[in-house]
Amino acid sequence: MDENLRRTVDAYRRLATSMNRAKTHERLTEAAGVRLDRPDVQILVDLLDAGEPRRIGKIAESLQVESPHVTRHVAALERRGLVERVRDPDDGRAWRIALTEEGGQAALACRRAASQWFEAALAGWSEPERAELARLMDKLADDMCAHLKGQMESTSSAR
Structure with a gap:
């Protein structure tokens, strides 16, 4: 890794x-x-x-x-x-x-x-940092959910 x-x-x-x-x-x-x-x-x-x-x-x-x-x-x-x-x-x-x-x-x-917790945690972040985090979190969530869904489907079809 x-x-x-x-x-x-x-x-x-x-x-x-x-x-x-x-x-x-x-x-x-x-x-x-x-x-x-x-x-x-x-x-x-x-x-x-x-x-x-x-x-x-x-x-x-x-x-x-x-x-x-x-x-x-x-x-x-x-x-x-x-x-x-x-x-x-x-x-x-x-x-x-x-x-x-x-x-x-x-x-x-x-x-x-x-949302208030996240707002407080990100209070010191610049707008570009917040935008980059949002973009990357969206990408990570989409890719991880798709990957896990694919694994679940392949596991259930192998049964």
Whole structure:
């Protein structure tokens, strides 16, 4: 492994570890004024990002988890009034999951809290540095997601 790759992987690992700590999630939801588990936040933000109701399978694909995992969390979110089931306009027998107004507000509050952390961390960065980081993070996310999706597909087809 070359030195730049080692540094990139190490930096990513440190950032991911820090962001995925239970205490970090607790601080995020506290700052957002909501009490939600990490998967609940991920589902709400995924629906917010999609901008439209989604089927369970699409949410699971987007979060790179299995559908039963999403189904359990959606049921809990539905009981709390944060999401609701709506008929799929493409298939009247199927359902999509939609944010309620309260669910949308919770997702926005979590996004705002996380954005404020990044804003504070990048406060000393110049605009060109921020632009370069955004460009490279987009590229890394796209390439890594495509790579992992390809690996998952090749693994499932080999079974």
